[in-house]
Amino acid sequence: MPELPEVETICNSLRASPIIGRKIITAELHWARTLAEPSPQEFTTRILSQTITEVGRRGKFLIFQLTREVLLIHLRMSGEIFLEPDGNPWLPHHRLILRLEGGIRLAFNDARKFGRVWLVSDPQKVVQDLGPEPLDPNFTPQVLYQKLQLSRRQIKPLLMDQTFLAGLGNIYADEALHLARLHPLTPANQITFSQAERLWQGIRQALEAGIRHQGASIDWVYRGGDFQNYFRVYRRTGEPCPECGTAIVRITVGQRGAHFCPTCQTLQG
DNA sequence: CACGAGACCTGTTCGC
DNA sequence: TGCGAACAGGTCTCGT
Numbered sequence: 109m110p111e112l113p114e115v116e117t118i119c120n121s122l123r124a125s126p127i128i129g130r131k132i133i134t135a136e137l138h139w140a141r142t143l144a145e146p147s148p149q150e151f152t153t154r155i156l157s158q159t160i161t162e163v164g165r166r167g168k169f170l171i172f173q174l175t176r177e178v179l180l181i182h183l184r185m186s187g188e189i190f191l192e193p194d195g196n197p198w199l200p201h202h203r204l205i206l207r208l209e210g211g212i213r214l215a216f217n218d219a220r221k222f223g224r225v226w227l228v229s230d231p232q233k234v235v236q237d238l239g240p241e242p243l244d245p246n247f248t249p250q251v252l253y254q255k256l257q258l259s260r261r262q263i264k265p266l267l268m269d270q271t272f273l274a275g276l277g278n279i280y281a282d283e284a285l286h287l288a289r290l291h292p293l294t295p296a297n298q299i300t301f302s303q304a305e306r307l308w309q310g311i312r313q314a315l316e317a318g319i320r321h322q323g324a325s326i327d328w329v330y331r332g333g334d335f336q337n338y339f340r341v342y343r344r345t346g347e348p349c350p351e352c353g354t355a356i357v358r359i360t361v362g363q364r365g366a367h368f369c370p371t372c373q374t375l376q377g
Numbered sequence: 378c379a380c381g382a383g384a385c386c387t388g389t390t391c392g393c
Numbered sequence: 394t395g396c397g398a399a400c401a402g403g404t405c406t407c408g409t
Contacts, residue, residue, distance in 0.1 A: 110402060110403095111402060111403095114402070141385085168402095168403080182403085182404090183402090183403090184402090184403045184404070185386090185387095185401070185402060185403055185404095186386085186387075186388085186401085186402085186403095201387085218386095219386080219387055219388065220385085220386045220387050220388080220401090220403095221385075221386050221387075222385065222386065222387095222403065222404080223403095224404095259378095259379090260378080260379075261378090261379065261380085262379090262380090265379095265380085268403090270403090270404085277402055277403070278401090278402060278403085279402060280402090323402095324402075326401080326402065327388085327389070327390095327401065327402085342402095343401095362380080362381080363381075363382075363383095364401095364403095365400080365401085379409105380408105380409085381407105381408090381409085382406105382407085382408085382409105383405105383406085383407085383408105384404100384405080384406080384407100385403105385404095385405090387401100388400100388401090389399105389400085389401085390398100390399085390400080390401100391397105391398085391399075391400090392396105392397095392398085392399095393395105393396095393397095393398105
């Protein structure tokens with residue numbers, strides 16, 4: 109489901125929620141493979157009586173600081189976080205339920221079961237391979253240009269490679285490339301410095317717009333944000349490009365749908 | 378190294 | 394109406 113703006117939105121709402129300062133009373137796991145580590149027995153015992161002290165984000169990971177350890181959740185395609193009263197009936201796809209003191213519970217709901225949860229003492233070991241945070245002040249057009257020079261890969265799959273840059277997925281990669289007027293198949297090392305500057309701008313603009321709109325709500329998953337109403341190209345096949353009116357085209361790149369304007373985003377050579 | 382295909386999963390939408 | 398195919402915000406692993 110979510111990319112950086114969606115995870116950021118969820119993170120912000122959790123941070124302002126009553127889970128902060130609450131102790132975990134019980135943990136119920138309903139799909140074993142949801143847990144990346146440790147074992148279900150270890151997990152359900154070790155997490156008990158730890159208090160949630162803060163919530164953060166790195167790339168697409170939600171990071172819950174607990175009293176003694178750190179809980180990380182990756183929502184993958186269909187994961188959602190529900191904060192609900194303890195008495196509520198369970199929704200069909202609840203995979204992990206943490207009951208907190210005060211009659212509330214935090215549920216990880218994940219229809220497709222791709223999501224993963226970690227309980228570790230050092231979160232670095234889970235997120236250490238992630239690339240830079242795109243909105244971090246240290247991530248400059250110069251840094252992006254230098255990294256692009258090092259790869260001959262197609263720009264779209266490269267932007268979605270979390271070790272290259274953390275947080276972009278299919279929506280924001282398509283949107284950023286359109287803003288930058290770059291074809292999704294452009295070889296990274298053929299991108300000029302001024303194109304890299306445009307791409308840097310496009311990445312920031314797309315992510316910041318996404319965050320401003322509290323993320324996108326697509327299909328039946330996640331309601332709340334409305335960035336889907338502002339897509340320039342993503343899932344707009346056949347509709348007019350907002351810049352030039354040409355019909356948006358969809359191709360497959362790296363097993364994923366890629367949407368672009370064939371007039372604004374041309375491939376050189 | 379870079380790419381494609383296949384896995385992992387369930388649910389919705391599309392085309393005949 | 395029904396049924397299969399295609400598609401979906403992600404990532405991992407394996408083969409070429």
